[in-house]
Amino acid sequence: MKGKGKKMKRFDRPLQLSGRDVIVSLDPASGQLRVSRRGCEWEWAQEYRPAFLTASGKQLRFSDALAQMHDCRETSLGGEVVSRYTGFPGEEQICFETRLWLETATGELHLEWTPLAGAERVTRVSWPGPMAFDEVRSDWQTVLPLRQGLLIPNNWPNPVGRLPFGGRFGTADAYLPWFGQIRPEGGYLLLCDTPANAGYELFQKEGGSTRAGVWLDASLGSMTPRRFRYLFFDACTYNDLCKAYRRIVREEGRLVTLEEKAVRLPAIRKLCGCSFLHKSVKTHVDPESRFFDPQNPGKNDHLTPFAVHAGHVRELYAAGSGPLYVHVDGWAQAGYDNRHPDADSVCAEAGGPEGLRSLIDAVHEGGGLLGLHDQYRDFYHHAPSYDPDLACRNPDGSIPGHAMWAGGPQSYLCTTQAQRFLRRNLSLLEEAGVLPDCSYLDVFTCNEGDECANPRHRMTREESYRLRCRCFAYLASKGILSSSEEVNDWAAGDQVFCHYAPYEFMMNPPGAPQPGLPVPLYNLVYHDCVIQPWMMEKTQDGGDYMLYALLNAGAPYLERDPAYPNIDGAFGGGDEMTLGEKIRRCRTVAQLQEKTVFAEMLSHEFPDGDPARQRTVFANGYEVRVDTSRGSWEILFGGELLAAGEPDRACPEW
Numbered sequence: 084m085k086g087k088g089k090k091m092k093r094f095d096r097p098l099q100l101s102g103r104d105v106i107v108s109l110d111p112a113s114g115q116l117r118v119s120r121r122g123c124e125w126e127w128a129q130e131y132r133p134a135f136l137t138a139s140g141k142q143l144r145f146s147d148a149l150a151q152m153h154d155c156r157e158t159s160l161g162g163e164v165v166s167r168y169t170g171f172p173g174e175e176q177i178c179f180e181t182r183l184w185l186e187t188a189t190g191e192l193h194l195e196w197t198p199l200a201g202a203e204r205v206t207r208v209s210w211p212g213p214m215a216f217d218e219v220r221s222d223w224q225t226v227l228p229l230r231q232g233l234l235i236p237n238n239w240p241n242p243v244g245r246l247p248f249g250g251r252f253g254t255a256d257a258y259l260p261w262f263g264q265i266r267p268e269g270g271y272l273l274l275c276d277t278p279a280n281a282g283y284e285l286f287q288k289e290g291g292s293t294r295a296g297v298w299l300d301a302s303l304g305s306m307t308p309r310r311f312r313y314l315f316f317d318a319c320t321y322n323d324l325c326k327a328y329r330r331i332v333r334e335e336g337r338l339v340t341l342e343e344k345a346v347r348l349p350a351i352r353k354l355c356g357c358s359f360l361h362k363s364v365k366t367h368v369d370p371e372s373r374f375f376d377p378q379n380p381g382k383n384d385h386l387t388p389f390a391v392h393a394g395h396v397r398e399l400y401a402a403g404s405g406p407l408y409v410h411v412d413g414w415a416q417a418g419y420d421n422r423h424p425d426a427d428s429v430c431a432e433a434g435g436p437e438g439l440r441s442l443i444d445a446v447h448e449g450g451g452l453l454g455l456h457d458q459y460r461d462f463y464h465h466a467p468s469y470d471p472d473l474a475c476r477n478p479d480g481s482i483p484g485h486a487m488w489a490g491g492p493q494s495y496l497c498t499t500q501a502q503r504f505l506r507r508n509l510s511l512l513e514e515a516g517v518l519p520d521c522s523y524l525d526v527f528t529c530n531e532g533d534e535c536a537n538p539r540h541r542m543t544r545e546e547s548y549r550l551r552c553r554c555f556a557y558l559a560s561k562g563i564l565s566s567s568e569e570v571n572d573w574a575a576g577d578q579v580f581c582h583y584a585p586y587e588f589m590m591n592p593p594g595a596p597q598p599g600l601p602v603p604l605y606n607l608v609y610h611d612c613v614i615q616p617w618m619m620e621k622t623q624d625g626g627d628y629m630l631y632a633l634l635n636a637g638a639p640y641l642e643r644d645p646a647y648p649n650i651d652g653a654f655g656g657g658d659e660m661t662l663g664e665k666i667r668r669c670r671t672v673a674q675l676q677e678k679t680v681f682a683e684m685l686s687h688e689f690p691d692g693d694p695a696r697q698r699t700v701f702a703n704g705y706e707v708r709v710d711t712s713r714g715s716w717e718i719l720f721g722g723e724l725l726a727a728g729e730p731d732r733a734c735p736e737w
Contacts, residue, residue: 098155100162100183103190105315109164109183111153114145116183116212118192120315123269127212128294133181136207143171145181145210161187167199177201179306181210192313196299202306211273211311213286213296214264222267225293225599226321227283228259230569231586231635232604234321238291241596248531250285250298252278253548255529258584258605259572262295263324270319272327273297276310278573279532279545302543303534304478322686325607329683332575332608339576340611342681350520350564351579351614354452356677357408358641358669359616360399361582362392364411364433365418366646369465369491374647386430389414389438393445400449404641404666405673407451408616410523410566410582412646414439414455419646421490422466423458424504427511436515443517454521454566455512459505459554460530461488462496473500475535475542489646495533498550499540505554509561521564521580527551528578529569552577570605570613580614580638582651586631589652593622600694603687606635610684610701614676616640619668621658630709632672633716634687634699636679639672641665671726675718679705 100107108117114133117126133145149170156163163184171177178200184193194211216223216237223237235243248254252275260278263271273295275281280302286294299309314327332338345351368375368383376382396409413419414433415426429436446453462474464484474482474494484494496504505524512518532547542550555565555577565577570584586601606615617632619640632639642665645653660668682703690698695712706719717727 098153098164100155100164100185102161102185102187105185105190105192107164107183107185107192109166111151111166112146114212118271118313118315120190120269121317123266123315123317125214125271125315128215131212131296133208133210133212135205135209137174137177138204138206139173141173143174147171149175158184161185174201174204177204179205190315192315194311194313195308196310197308198306203301203304205306206301208299208306208309209296210299211297213294214271216264216294217288217292219291222265224265224321225295226263226265226270226272226324226602226604227285227295227599228257228262228604229587229598230255230258230590231584231606232258232321232602233587233599234602235293235599236291237293239293239599240290241598242287242289243285243598246285249282251282251531253544253571253573254531255569257282258570259328259608261324261328263321264295265319265321265324268318270316270324272314272316272324274312274314274328274331276312277308277545279543279548280307281309302545303536303541320688321602321604322607322688325604329608332572337576338612340681341579341614342611344579344612348559348562348564348579350452350562353406353450354408354521354564354580354614354638355680356673357406357451358404358639358666358673359643360396360407360409360641361643362395362409362411363387363413363419363644363646364389364392365413365415365430366489367418367421368489369421369486371486371491372489373487374489386432388432389434389442393442396442396445396451397448399641399662399666402662402666403670404449405670406449407446407641408521408638409442409446409451409453410456410521411442411453412456412644417465418489419456420458420461420488422463423461423490424496424501424508425466425468426455426457427508429512429515429517436517439517443519452520452564454523454564455519456523456525457505457508458525459501460495460498460526460533461490462494463490464492464494465490468504469494472537472539473497475533476537478536480536497535497537497540497542498533498547499535499542501550502554502557505557509563518561519563521566522558523566523568523582524551524554524558526568527554528567528571528574528581548573555579570609570615572609575609575612578613580616582616583618584613584615584637585618585652589618589628589631592649593626594624600689601631603635603684603699606684607687610636611681614638614680617672618643618652619665619672621660625714626711627714629668629672630711630714630716633675633707633718634697634709636675636682636684636699636701636705636707637672638676639669641669671728675705675707679703 148168182195225235261274366385532544616638682701
């Protein structure tokens with residue numbers, strides 16, 4: 084492929100690329116990759132072989148190709164190796180290329196997989212491969228983007244376990260589209276540049292050692308080109324990996340800070356320093372829902388009028404809570420998680436538009452903001468607007484769905500339709516005089532992008548993510564702050580805040596085995612881009628989530644009423660605190676958040692190697708130190724101690 088029309092060559096010896104102190108070697112016979120950088124060696128696991136799965140369920144290796152050709156050449160941007168694999172036993176029509184390109188300017192190694200024929204016959208590809216990473220020692224570490232972030236020493240005793248989304252990038256399994264591994268002499272970051280249809284997989288041995296590989300899956304029944312790149316580092320930490328990625332996001336024009344967002348949305352500054360209040364108005368659990376309790380029918384329906392919540396908000400303000408962000412579930416006529424996307428009228432039994440308006444007024448009296456829960460993915464069959472023609476459809480014509488949540492049977496609304504319903508619902512609320520300050524679009528930032536094969540509104544997963552961001556942008560056009568369930572790289576440019584962005588251990592019962600050390604990877608990239616509230620409970624096992632709220636300089640939850648038991652980290656059973664203590668704790672966290680919300684998180688570390696002792700540093704001079712074993716914390720500015728707390732005494736004002 085050196086020149087136009089030139090045939091690719093077959094090689095029996097390793098092919099080599101070099102530049103910027105990086106030497107890359109590819110064995111064409113096995114597909115094995117080896118990289119050397121300043122004496123630090125990385126290679127794919129010896130037993131790994133690049134492979135793919137066919138539509139008939141057959142697993143084939145790249146080396147099974149009936150014909151292989153390879154070309155190694157120099158270009159003006161760096162050296163590259165192009166390999167073509169043509170025809171496979173029983174799958175003669177399949178043909179694809181891989182391309183390895185070592186960029187001279189950066190030393191980054193780019194990898195591309197491109198189908199040339201028979202793309203509809205390939206359903207999954209395992210490539211690039213996992214690095215050999217088998218020494219059982221604590222200074223060999225896997226850096227994983229699972230929720231906020233996870234650091235797994237290679238001698239860690241507990242496995243990660245089942246990943247809800249199979250490790251898919253763009254979900255709660257991966258807020259960031261990359262993972263990395265670190266040894267004392269160096270590390271690497273593997274970044275997926277086309278993450279919509281890709282994810283990571285883990286290979287963990289009992290008693291330690293973790294390997295991390297990549298899988299690619301089909302989009303609408305056919306494979307499409309996929310691109311990755313390796314970044315290699317000298318001696319480094321997970322901080323270096325995060326900062327390298329932040330640089331990439333900035334270079335690509337995707338780093339939009341809260342300062343920049345606040346130019347368009349001044350209400351962001353009002354949200355800074357708020358304590359968060361999560362409340363519910365109406366609940367109705369459908370008999371077909373997984374959560375329906377036939378033995379206790381009284382538990383299936385609940386109503387709290389708007390006036391009750393308004394009175395409670397005023398009591399909190401009088402008690403010294405400071406400004407509040409009040410999130411309201413179940414405000415619509417049908418109740419929480421019912422009949423979406425038809426949340427277009429205010430619950431009459433709770434007080435109707437007048438009652439909601441009075442709640443908004445009560446929140447505003449103390450300088451706070453109010454947001455309404457909404458949903459434009461779950462498409463309930465009991466909704467008046469339900470139309471199977473608007474639901475996501477699989478390539479075989481079937482419509483996926485389930486009946487887990489309160490509203491019972493549901494499909495998924497094609498995201499091409501989401502903004503239309505959002506526009507309709509907001510216009511009706513505006514007419515009723517109850518337009519909220521903020522809008523929470525449920526599940527968008529934690530669930531995978533959807534695909535739809537309906538020819539009238541065909542949509543890829545990548546398009547689904549873009550259309551979700553368009554909904555956030557529409558809210559901004561109305562002056563409404565956008566929120567969603569969690570956070571994600573693809574949404575960071577448009578999303579203002581979230582329900583939470585927790586560590587993985589917070590989503591499991593207290594005392595459950597931890598799969599690694601919690602580290603704030605997402606915040607190291609995006610702390611100054613998206614406001615993140617944090618749980619504030621004291622847990623049954625003696626933990627205190629306030630320490631992590633301080634460490635991440637996030638917003639605090641004053642009250643967090645769970646929609647479902649044992650879901651979303653709502654396990655209960657922790658130490659009860661007085662209202663005064665809750666308020667004091669929240670004011671401490673909220674004051675720190677207000678002072679640091681527009682500042683980049685520069686670093687996080689375990690200063691003396693003890694996982695209980697942690698420190699974060701922010702670009703504007705603030706520093707937080709916590710000791711999770713003692714329950715103590717310190718806030719410093721410019722090296723001077725501003726405030727400190729111990730578990731046996733109340734939080735001071737500062």
